[in-house]
Amino acid sequence: MITILERMKQKVSKTIIALLILSTFSYMLPLCLSENYTRTYLLLDHPDGTKQYKLNVVVPQSLYDYYVGQNHKQVSETDFPKFVTPHALKPIADKLWEIYRGDYESFANGVLMIVHQIPYQVTVPAKYPVETIVENQGDCDLFSYVAASIMKAGGLNVVLLYYEDKAHMNVGVSLPNPPHYARTQVYYIDYGGSRYYIAECTGGNWRTGWRVGECPPDLIGENPMVITLENCEQWSPGQVSASYTTLISSKLSLTASSTFVMQGDTITLFGQLKPNLPNENITIYVKVDNYPWTAHVTTTNPDGKFTYILRLNEAGTCYIRASWSGNDDYAGTDSPTITVTVLPVYFVVFSVIVVALACVGVVIFLASRQKCHEIEIQKLPEISP
Numbered sequence: 001m002i003t004i005l006e007r008m009k010q011k012v013s014k015t016i017i018a019l020l021i022l023s024t025f026s027y028m029l030p031l032c033l034s035e036n037y038t039r040t041y042l043l044l045d046h047p048d049g050t051k052q053y054k055l056n057v058v059v060p061q062s063l064y065d066y067y068v069g070q071n072h073k074q075v076s077e078t079d080f081p082k083f084v085t086p087h088a089l090k091p092i093a094d095k096l097w098e099i100y101r102g103d104y105e106s107f108a109n110g111v112l113m114i115v116h117q118i119p120y121q122v123t124v125p126a127k128y129p130v131e132t133i134v135e136n137q138g139d140c141d142l143f144s145y146v147a148a149s150i151m152k153a154g155g156l157n158v159v160l161l162y163y164e165d166k167a168h169m170n171v172g173v174s175l176p177n178p179p180h181y182a183r184t185q186v187y188y189i190d191y192g193g194s195r196y197y198i199a200e201c202t203g204g205n206w207r208t209g210w211r212v213g214e215c216p217p218d219l220i221g222e223n224p225m226v227i228t229l230e231n232c233e234q235w236s237p238g239q240v241s242a243s244y245t246t247l248i249s250s251k252l253s254l255t256a257s258s259t260f261v262m263q264g265d266t267i268t269l270f271g272q273l274k275p276n277l278p279n280e281n282i283t284i285y286v287k288v289d290n291y292p293w294t295a296h297v298t299t300t301n302p303d304g305k306f307t308y309i310l311r312l313n314e315a316g317t318c319y320i321r322a323s324w325s326g327n328d329d330y331a332g333t334d335s336p337t338i339t340v341t342v343l344p345v346y347f348v349v350f351s352v353i354v355v356a357l358a359c360v361g362v363v364i365f366l367a368s369r370q371k372c373h374e375i376e377i378q379k380l381p382e383i384s385p
Contacts, residue, residue, distance in 0.1 A: 035061050036331055037134045041114045045099055046106045047181040047211055055095060055114075058241040059134050060332045062285050062293075062323040063088065066237055067128040069292030074126045077227055080160055080169075083145040084232035085129050086153035091242040091325075093154035098244075104156060105181060108173050108199060108212045111150045115143040115201045116209040130240065141169040143201035151199075152229060159196055161189060161224040168219070172196030172226065179213035187215035191226045237283045237295030241326035250274060252282075254322045254335035263315045263345045269308045271322050271335060276304030283323045284308050288342070289316040315344035 037059040045051040067088075073079060086093075092114070100106040121137040129146040132138040138146075144160055148171050151158040157174035174194045179186055187198045200216055203209035210216070241247055250273065257268040273280060277300060284296040291314075298308040312318055318340040326332030 036333065037061065037064065038331075039133055039136065041117050042206060043096075043099060043110050043113055044207070046103070047109045053099060053244055055092070056243050056246065057092060057133060058247060058326065058331045059130055060238060060240075060323050060325070060334050062283070062321055062334045063236075063238040063240070063325075063332075064130055064134045066285060066293045066295065067130045069287075070128065072125040072127070077162055077225060078231075079126075080141075080145075080162065080227050081229050081231040082233060083126055083128055083141075084148045084152065084160070084229050085145075085236055086149050086232065087234070088128075088130055088236035088239055089146070089149045090153040091239055093150050095242045095244065096150070097154060104175050105177070105179050105212055107154055108151060108156060108175070109181060111147050111154075112199060112201065112203075112210060112212065113206045114150070115147050116203045116206040118143060118146070120202060120204060133240070140202050144169045144171050147171050147199065147201045148229065148232075152232065157194060157196075159191065159229065160227040161196070161198070162227055163219060163222050163224045166219065166222065170201050170219075171199040173199050173212060175212070179211065181211050182213035183211065184214050186213040187220065188213070189224065189226060192228075196226070237285070237297070238323050238332070239325040241330075241332045243328060247326065247331035248329055250324060250326065250330040250333040252322050252324055252333050252335040254320070254338055256320065256338055256340055258340070259338075260341050260343065261312055262343050264311070264313055266309050266311045267340060269310055269320065269322070271306050271308075273300050273304040273306070273324055275330065277327075278302040278304065280304070280324060280327075282306050282308075283325075284310065285321050285323060286310065286318065288312075288314040288318050312340065312342045315342045318342050 039057045041055045041057065043053040043055055096107055096110045100110060118132065119137045120139060122139050123137065123142055127135070127138060127142050129149045132142045132146055148158050148160060151171070151173055159172045160169060161172045162169050172189050174196050179197055189196045189198070197213045198215045199212045200210035200214065252271060252273055254269060254271045261267055269284060271282065273282065280300045282298050282300060284298060285293045286296065287293045296308065296310065298306050300306045310320070319337050320340065321337040322335040324332055
């Protein structure tokens, strides 16, 4: 029994010391202020157009960190669709439609203009589109994931085209009419009763790069594998911001009802969005130690404030931050990251055992002292009168 208790004591002591050290350092250091990543892309009103637009895309750091922590394994073609994230990039698609207004071909070519501005760099493992935008580099598959995400977010019927023998990927997009901006013979793939026009995502020259329907010479005559996107990501915890003007900065605060809790307990989070906008989705990102971020969603009240009750089921140092994706006027923003120390359940069990043993020990000690005192009294010599 003593051996088991000693082991539990050592284990709990080490855990508590580690948690206290981590907690101490986290509070000694300033709270982490998140930053936004801003990327700018140039667009034309149509492939042969002269009117130029400047699209500003803003990515909150929390959204980037979320995707960095996701599964990046790409073992076979069945893993490709998970890297297509339409919801996260939908604000970009919405802004493109403001230019192209129902012209599906020009919309698709506008998407190609964007990916043609990202520098080419062989990249492994695969990255999610938000990562590619922030890191501003990628290769054929990463560009294809970005392009497919924006096209699908814009309502286009799009597939990935994988050329296994060439170790290459591009996009196939279905259009109401054959492309008329193509400068060469139009190339396409027939699949499932639809005609998917080739959309090559590499190139590097956004003004004169590949257009929808054009095909690189080394891919002509190839029979790529068609990968549909029913299994692409259906939802993301946040979105990028996109605007043709400079977005106004916003701010987000976050506090917690407690900074030390027991495993399984809840805390209440309080926050304030500036500007004071009602009914805005606020994403609460949570992670314990080095595990990936998880996401929870709440909304602001009429004053731009929000609360969220969070149950902490894992022991360790818990990192929490809030994020707002922004809108047409304001850039998205993250709150500072706060930390909460979550003590393990067995700490309580051990504490109860220690207290109980201590009480027993005190009782035994007092009883033994009393007994010794009585014995000493009995042994005292009698005093003669």
